[in-house]
Amino acid sequence: MEAKVFLEITMIINSVNRPAAAKVYNDYREPFLKEIKGAISKELLIRDEDVQVLHGFDSIENAKSYLKSDMFKNDVFIGLQPLWTTDPDVRIYTAV
Template sequence: MAYLEVTLQVAADNRAAAAGVYEKYKQPFLGTITGAVSKELLVRDEDVQVLHGF
């Protein structure tokens, strides 16, 4: 398994919106990207991370 980690610097006030974008695109990503098997969100005090599993 291989992973792609994307780290985003998101202001604290916008983290809920970032989580909404994640939720909106999680299923389309998993359903249309060849080899995609997982997508996880980590919201931390300093950033937002998305981990894509292939």
């Protein structure tokens, strides 16, 4: 199945904290794909200026639901929050 909706979370994370951010990504990638309704893909994108996690979903509703899920609020968010230098930029896109 191909993703129709993308949830993009862009974070400013200093290079010293990027290994810890990658660990959070790796720890929750498989549970995300197996347990989150409508989840299709999850990719970690790294640039000099920021880190992005691109989540693929089958619908906007499921992307929005993930942001309210226990996994996101209690695990992923808590694991990443101390690593940010500013609040993340969260966007949802529809593929055409």
